[in-house]
Amino acid sequence: MGPAPGGLLLPALVAGATILLWASARLPEYLTALLFFAAAMVLQASPPEAVFAGFQSAAFWLVLSGFVIGTAIRKVGLAERAARLLAPRLSGSWPRLVGGTVALTYALAFVMPSNMGRIALLMPVVLALADACGLSERGRVALALAVGFGTFQLSASILPANANLVMTGAAESAYHLHVSNLFYLLLHAPILGLAKGAVLAGCLCVLFRDTPRPVPAEPLPPVTAQERRLGLLLAATLALWASDALHGIQPAWIGLAGACLCLLPRIGFLTGEDFAAGVNIRTCLYIAGVLGLAAVVARSGLGDAIGRGLIAVLPLDPARPALGFASLVGVALALSAVVTGSAAPALFTPLARVLAEGTGLPLATVVMTQVIGYATPLLPYQAAPIVVAMGMGGVPARDGLRLCLAVAAVTLLVLAPLDFAWFRLLGWIGPAAP
DSSP: OOOOGGGGHHHHHHHHHHHHHHHHTOSOHHHHHHHHHHHHHHTTOSOHHHHTHHHHSHHHHHHHHHHHHHHHHHHHTHHHHHHHHHHHHHTTOHHHHHHHHHHHHHHHHTTOOOHHHHHHHHHHHHHHHHHHTTOOHHHHHHHHHHHHHIIIIIGGGSTTSHHHHHHHHHHHHHHOOOOOHHHHHHHHIIIIIIIHHHHHHHHHHHHTOOOOOOOOOOOOOOOOHHHHHHHHHHHHHHHHHHTHHHHOOOHHHHHHHHHHHHHSTTTSSOOHHHHHHHSOHHHHHHHHHHHHHHHHHHHHTHHHHHHHHHHHHSOOOTTOHHHHHHHHHHHHHHHHHHHOTTTHHHHHGGGHHHHHHHHOOOHHHHHHHHHHHHTSOSSGGGOHHHHHHHHHHTOOHHHHHHHHHHHHHHIIIIIHHHHHHHHHHTTSSSTTOO
């Protein structure tokens, strides 16, 4: 049983004001996060352990580690080396460069489950690639956004992605519902992976048009001792990230250990000055604020209240499965706007049985439909990987917002109907549904 309505007033006011400030970009993101911390504590809107939950989160430490590892990759020269390998193959045209970057983010998701870890590895390489191709600031912004959006949105079509594990774990514990990795990929990869990747690349090409200069292939200089040592460290880190299901160590702590090795005197690659210059504390505070907001909304009962309120007003009709499908996507969108995309499955999945009864859709279909909604942020703050990528790439808030709205519009108008048809073709909607 949730808290009394009066107990939700202060959390609702603090959360609403914070979301409004992030959405309007009236203040810098880090300042809004600090104001959230101050307001929540002064007004006693939530306990300190909820308000400051972001600093205890593994995601926060993975972000911090990512900045350190990315700085080391740039300083040692591995980023430039990788860029010189990629530039001759991708610099032929703007669509090829953007499409290749998006494809790279998707391919890496199959071997590396951590969103933040992929951004830490890719961002310095992609920024060096932008420099090698002679891109303007507009082009650099596009490639940085390709890393952030491709990493978060496209990996939703692969089961090991972070938010997907929350969803499948909650579904299995609540409903004994298990979906294999292969069938999950078949269900989501064609539309939310491949088609959405094409949509993302198209939006980037149109919104941030640039002209890369052709880069001829040239012999690379010999690998230095520092590059070799950092390469071995990255290979070990990547192997541990990819095998976390076997050893049970979270990617955040693997990344933190790798970052510490990068910072150790004589053994590592970075000085204290490099650390101060490379770690974007503004983005770290923003991430802590986003995660803290999600914790406040969840622990106060505000998220559950919003979910029940949405169910009460939805136009649910078992005789109209397309309307029910659209309503489910809308619920997931609304919840991710309140608690962020990573936390939305934890609120949506417990509502799945009630939603299944109201829409007439099978329970498994209801659970799987939410992926379309929480993987389509309307605003950058809803997806921590996008926020981190924007911070690492120096992307202005307005550019991230423009791309969010463009991709969301095409997703809801074109890809969601295609997803409905694909679900029906696979038998997830209709008489043969699971």
